[in-house]
Amino acid sequence: MQPSKTTVTGLFNSPYQYQIPIFQRGYVWTLEKQVVPLWADIQDRADARLERDAAQQSVAAGTLKPLQKHFLGSLVLTPVTPPFGRVPAYEVIDGQQRSTTLQLLLLAFRHAAQQLGDTQLPKMLDTLVRNPGPYTVDTDYHKVWPTQAGQDEMQLLYAAKDAPAVCTAYPARDGRRKVERPLLVQTFLYFCFACLAYLQGVDLVGTGDADEHSSSDELVKRIRGSNDVVPLDPVTAFDPKRAQALYMALAENVQIMTLQLEVEDDPQVIFETLNARGEPLLASDLIRNFVFLAAARSGKPASTLYEKYWSPFDIVAAGSKGVTSNRYWAEKERQGRLTYPRIDLFFYSYTVLRSRETTLVGHVFEAFKTWWQTETRELEDELQRIDTASGNFKEFVSPQGTGWLAEFARLMQALDVSTITPVYLALRERLAPDSVELRQALGDLASYLTRRAVCGMTTKGYNRFFLRLLQAVTATPDAPHVALRAALLAATADSERWPSDETFKGSWLLRRVYQEMKPARVCGILRALEYAARGTMQGSNHVPVQFLLTVEHVMPQSWRAEASYGAAGMDDLKRIERDLTIQGFGNLTLLTQTLNSSVSNGPFNDRPTESGRVIQGKRSKLGQSALLMNTYFNQQGLDKWDEAAIAARADALFDAALLVWARPVLATVAPTAVAAALAGNASQQRVTAHACLDPVQASGVQSTA
Secondary structure, three states, rough: EEEEEEEEHHHHHOOOOOEEEOOOOOOOOOHEEEHHHHHHHHHHHHHHHHHHHHHHHOOOOOOOOOOOEEEEEEEEEEEOOOOOOOEEEEEEOHHEEEEEEEEHHHHHHHHHHHHHOOOOOHHHHHHEOOOOOOOOOHHHHHHHOHHHHHHHHHHHHHHHOHHHHHHOOOOOOEOOOOOOOOOHHHHHHHHHHHHHHHHHHHOOOOOOOOOOOOOHHHHHHHHHHHHOOOOOOOOOHHHOOOHHHHHHHHHHHHHEEEEOOOOOHHHHHHHHHOOOOOOOOOHHHHHHHHHHHHHHHHHOOHHHHHHHHHHHHHHOHHHHOEEOOOOOOEEEEEOOOOHHHHHHHHHHHHHHHHOOOOOOOOHHHHHHHHHHHOOOOOOOHHHHHHHHHHHHHHHHHOOOOOOOHHHEEEEEEEEOOHHHHHHHHHHHHHHHOOOHHHHOOOOOOOOHHHHHOOOOOOOOHHHHHHHHHHHHHHHHHHHHHHHHHHHHHHHOOOOOOOOHHHHHHHHHHOOOOOHOOOOOHHHEEEEEHHHOOOHHHHHHHHHOHHHHHHHEEEOOOOHHOOHHHHHHHHOOOOOOOOHHHHOHHHHHHEEEEOOHHHHHHOOOOOOEEEOOOOOOOOOHHHOOOOOOHHHHOOOOOOOOOOOHHHHHHHHHHHHHHHHHHOOOOOEOOHHHHHHHHOOOOOHHHHOOOEEEHHHHHHHHHOOOO
């Protein structure tokens, strides 16, 4: 085989046709699994070019680091000798999905570039999607010729004058009946509107957070469900500089390896070998090979270093059976909307921690290698750092026990903010686990993230903001907790600021959190209050883990069906207002087991029967709970559960929240104070025994309460 490295434009620049053999399957790439992630990678490289172009305006070009390249994979090709008048060709032995998708991207980019009113770029792209000819067979003009199943679609996409014509030819609906567009067509439409969006500066990809509805999601929805797919932004002008950046990214920064078979190579054997049922190499596999190859080349005892520092990733003791594979690191965790093996997520966080630069999970090996090669590394020192960091990572993503570090990790899981992991690793590396400094730093982070979640503030800027926090922490090794706090308090943009007490209170009291936040986040926040209310004497280790808790509406969502809640005497407006009120914190609590429906949907107070027996109401059942937050329902005089009672309890919960998530965290709050607040004893909770973490800081920075 003859290997050769090229780019997207280089692959299609010569007058060749890439023919998909008849025995291969048709086009199977889907938008969610392959096309959207591919676009995210390409957009990332184009954005990097724009940033570099902007940087060159202020610094010398020679001082800038080379742009990182993105490797798309490989194509295995075998040359086809054409008869006279036909186009030279290659059979694609492996990589037909990739080659077809890239041709669809270029075809879509050409359509988008025509909107610029400049003829140069469309002409440049035309040479990448059409062989010049002349040929005796019309299909030879195509750069990629698919299997029979996709030939009609490919010909139409080449001939169509614009995306609306494609939508008309392949509608998504026939009357009320939904019709699935061919995958080739879906991919073309996605790239077409993605290119248009990029030329307008629309961020199609977003942050990747699991609960974010990105512009990409909206585009996929339109392609799947609408006959007429309209641009995401029909107003903003197209920017030629963005078009040029996208083209140059495809020409220089997105690479492909081609492997051309020679006469002695058997294409079928190679095809079967490449598509054998084996697991692909993980980024961590590549990092391991890279590190220990470096060890061997430098004369280090690679086997000894592996046993001491790396083997825990691969094997674990199995009692009398010796050792077995360590499945922990191979198990998958969710990050954003995708899942990855834990070990790859660890090396993603570790690489960001060390390089203090952003990367993508799919680019971890390249980023790690680039960082490693920036200077001479002492191999054993680096392996020891990896070993230590992996333990800190494990305690963060898989918290065990009842300690405060584990509880911080559980709150972060409930809030779904895995992007904070590199900052956590940096703090754990620099501060002792039982130190007041680490408590301050993690307390500030918990306050910052909880307040923003309660206030419904965006998470879109978290990647960039947390990178700045990481840079601040690592730049101040003697006082990382001080640097972290200063950076948090200095943030003023809406996408970054630490909500004030006033803003926090307004959202806590008025926001319909059960509807607007995920129930799991509501549960995590209430659980954190319960934990804070329990000192060791109260048995903090008895707070159940989150999956054993349920969020209960004190006034049921079906309140209209229970006469004691007074629906009969309310007008429509009052009923609507109540439907909103009952979704707030004041009407929500936690239970260790679900109430049966007759109690959950029943009256608040006990109800006597004609026989003299008393049927317990919701108040009595809640009062029997082992959770401290439910002692609130044992108050004297609490004989009615209405809007006023809900508002009063929301105030009580907020008093507790303000103690636990102060801005900034200036004290170690006594659990009795939090418990008193949860119970509704407002006067008692204000007598708070605390000890300032940093007297100098405390005297200079006050909470806005």
